[in-house]
Amino acid sequence: xxxxxxxxxxxxxxxxxxxxxxxxxxxxxxxxxxxxxxxxxxxxxxxxxxxxxxxxxxxxxxxxxxxxxxxxxxxxxxxxxxxxxxxxxxxxxxxxxxxxxxxxxxxxxxxxxxxxxxxxxxxxxxxxxxxxxxxxxxxxxxxxxxx
Amino acid sequence: xxxxxxxxxxxxxxxxxxxxxxxxxxxxxxxxxxxxxxxxxxxxxxxxxxxxxxxxxxxxxxxxxxxxxxxxxxxxxxxxxxxxxxxxxxxxxxxxxxxxxxxxxxxxxxxxxxxxxxxxxxxxxxxxxxxxxxxxxxxxxxxxxxx
DNA sequence: TATCAGATGATAATCATTATCACAAGATTC
DNA sequence: GAATCTTGTGATAATGATTATCATCTGATA
Ligand SMILES: [Mn+2]
Ligand SMILES: [Mn+2]
Ligand SMILES: [Zn+2]
Ligand SMILES: [Zn+2]
Numbered sequence: 001x002x003x004x005x006x007x008x009x010x011x012x013x014x015x016x017x018x019x020x021x022x023x024x025x026x027x028x029x030x031x032x033x034x035x036x037x038x039x040x041x042x043x044x045x046x047x048x049x050x051x052x053x054x055x056x057x058x059x060x061x062x063x064x065x066x067x068x069x070x071x072x073x074x075x076x077x078x079x080x081x082x083x084x085x086x087x088x089x090x091x092x093x094x095x096x097x098x099x100x101x102x103x104x105x106x107x108x109x110x111x112x113x114x115x116x117x118x119x120x121x122x123x124x125x126x127x128x129x130x131x132x133x134x135x136x137x138x139x140x141x142x143x144x145x146x147x
Numbered sequence: 148x149x150x151x152x153x154x155x156x157x158x159x160x161x162x163x164x165x166x167x168x169x170x171x172x173x174x175x176x177x178x179x180x181x182x183x184x185x186x187x188x189x190x191x192x193x194x195x196x197x198x199x200x201x202x203x204x205x206x207x208x209x210x211x212x213x214x215x216x217x218x219x220x221x222x223x224x225x226x227x228x229x230x231x232x233x234x235x236x237x238x239x240x241x242x243x244x245x246x247x248x249x250x251x252x253x254x255x256x257x258x259x260x261x262x263x264x265x266x267x268x269x270x271x272x273x274x275x276x277x278x279x280x281x282x283x284x285x286x287x288x289x290x291x292x293x294x
Numbered sequence: 295t296a297t298c299a300g301a302t303g304a305t306a307a308t309c310a311t312t313a314t315c316a317c318a319a320g321a322t323t324c
Numbered sequence: 325g326a327a328t329c330t331t332g333t334g335a336t337a338a339t340g341a342t343t344a345t346c347a348t349c350t351g352a353t354a
Contacts, residue, residue, distance in 0.1 A: 023333070056334095082341085
């Protein structure tokens with residue numbers, strides 16, 4: 001691990017009161033040392049090269065921990081089971097980052113997306129999908145009640 | 148099922164050479180008769196009220212069939228396993244609808260999204276996420292080779 | 295109505311994720 | 325550095341989601 005990455009890792013662990021174990025080091029490194037959007041399984045395979053005895057469960061647990069701490073992000077705010085949409089009208093989605101509920105948002109609520117630069121060569125554009133992330137009414141209410 | 152929905156359903160089945168079974172009717176109806184973004188399990192529960200002997204596998208198979216035929220959409224173009232992103236810079240994603248690969252797209256490649264209308268009351272906005280759907284270079288190449 | 299490709303239901307198999315718990319290893323204090 | 329405490333880890337079982345298999349049935353067509 002590059003010294004820079006290592007220091008960053010130690011700092012983050014301290015900041016979030018996490019023990020700086022070597023498993024966590026390797027998991028963190030596997031993610032930040034190369035671009036990509038890896039699955040837990042992929043991280044596991046990568047880390048196993050250095051730590052053959054690591055458990056897949058450890059990878060899952062620490063990815064959760066890191067995401068929760070804000071050290072890493074999940075690609076999709078509504079990952080989970082497969083969801084089907086019967087609404088054919090062009091529209092966007094409101095996604096609650098707390099309860100992961102999804103609601104339609106009228107197409108005209110947002111202005112159009114404009115392509116400024118070039119897309120990577122060879123990519124054949126089909127359409128833009130916009131998701132508005134936030135906290136839904138119900139979750140906000142539930143949160144307020146707590147205080 | 149409303150006559151209108153029923154006719155639409157028959158037409159779509161014919162158009163895509165699908166047998167218009169009553170299982171398919173009910174599955175289709177469960178989706179188009181009410182707004183929402185349902186999981187296969189939820190559709191199954193709904194349809195079972197009318198067809199108690201329907202199998203969950205049938206629901207899955209037909210949802211796939213409908214999506215493949217373009218009669219319905221999947222909410223997420225990259226549903227599948229959990230994906231982690233270590234890239235902290237604001238950026239978007241290119242998602243291949245064929246192989247579901249995900250690549251970063253520079254923030255400045257797209258113009259900003261502007262809020263035109265109002266969001267539903269109570270929704271606390273956090274951020275906009277844009278996914279550019281299309282066919283990636285590799286998939287386009289693979290497709291071309293076939294002809 | 296007879297025929298048959300395609301659809302269904304039951305269920306096993308697979309894949310993804312989480313829970314459990316005994317043991318090990320960081321962090322902290324001396 | 326050793327003792328202690330707390331948290332993390334590895335093994336693995338359990339759960340949940342999705343897909344595969346296959347015998348049987350049914351819608352479409354003539
Ligand atoms: Mn929708
Ligand atoms: Mn990214
Ligand atoms: Zn919510
Ligand atoms: Zn692709």
